[in-house]
Amino acid sequence: MDNNNIWLSYPVAETFFSTQGEGRQTGVQMLFLRLAGCNVGRYNKENGVYATCTTADGREFVCDTDYTTKGRKTLQEIRESLLALLPACYLPVTVSVTGGEPFLHKELAQLLAHLLQQSFVNAVQIETSGTLPIGPTLDACRRALARERDFD
Numbered sequence: 481m482d483n484n485n486i487w488l489s490y491p492v493a494e495t496f497f498s499t500q501g502e503g504r505q506t507g508v509q510m511l512f513l514r515l516a517g518c519n520v521g522r523y524n525k526e527n528g529v530y531a532t533c534t535t536a537d538g539r540e541f542v543c544d545t546d547y548t549t550k551g552r553k554t555l556q557e558i559r560e561s562l563l564a565l566l567p568a569c570y571l572p573v574t575v576s577v578t579g580g581e582p583f584l585h586k587e588l589a590q591l592l593a594h595l596l597q598q599s600f601v602n603a604v605q606i607e608t609s610g611t612l613p614i615g616p617t618l619d620a621c622r623r624a625l626a627r628e629r630d631f632d
Contacts, residue, residue, distance in 0.1 A: 488587050489552040491516035493580065497565040500576065505605065510574040511562050513595075516550075518580040520609050555594045563600060572602035583612040589620030596625060 493516040500508045553561065566573060575595050582588055583606075595604045608614065 487554065488590055489554050490558065490585060490587070490591060491551075492553045492558065492561075493550055495558075495561045495565060497567070497570075500574075502607070503605075505574065508574060509570055510576050510605075511565060512576045512578055513558065513562065515577065515579045515582050515585060517584045518609075519584060519611060520581065555591065558591070559594070559598060566600060572600050574603040574605060575601050576605050576607060578607035581609050581612065582606050583608055583614060583617060589617050589624055592617075592621045593624035596621075 493514040494512075495514070496512050497509070498512060500506055500510055562575065577588075577592065577595070585591070592604055592606070595601050606614075
């Protein structure tokens with residue numbers, strides 16, 4: 481791991497091992513890393529009400545997920561939290577980075593690169609609301625991985 485990134489920390493809402501219930505990998509056992517912070521359905525302090533979110537087909541709902549941080553974790557602490565949850569029979573495993581909105585975090589690329597370098601991880605997927613651009617973060621992740629390969 482790049483020593484410049486050793487002190488990066490992320491607002492983690494929760495980590496857990498479960499079955500993916502959405503998308504192309506429905507039914508696959510994986511680790512989940514839920515980052516805190518969401519730019520959709522924000523809490524309005526003036527009236528004490530959460531803004532509603534809207535589904536693709538136009539239905540409105542109030543989000544019931546707690547996206548608040550339970551504390552910040554460094555890359556090493558995230559690695560240790562995920563490893564502690566992983567049954568040995570599931571090695572290697574996919575990690576789903578979810579939220580909240582993962583793309584709110586400017587150091588997301590470094591987190592993704594770090595996860596992809598772990599021997600217990602075979603893939604990383606990102607669950608996003610699609611409200612923020614993803615290209616710059618994915619490009620930065622590719623650059624970070626290329627730098628790490630140069631150090632090996």
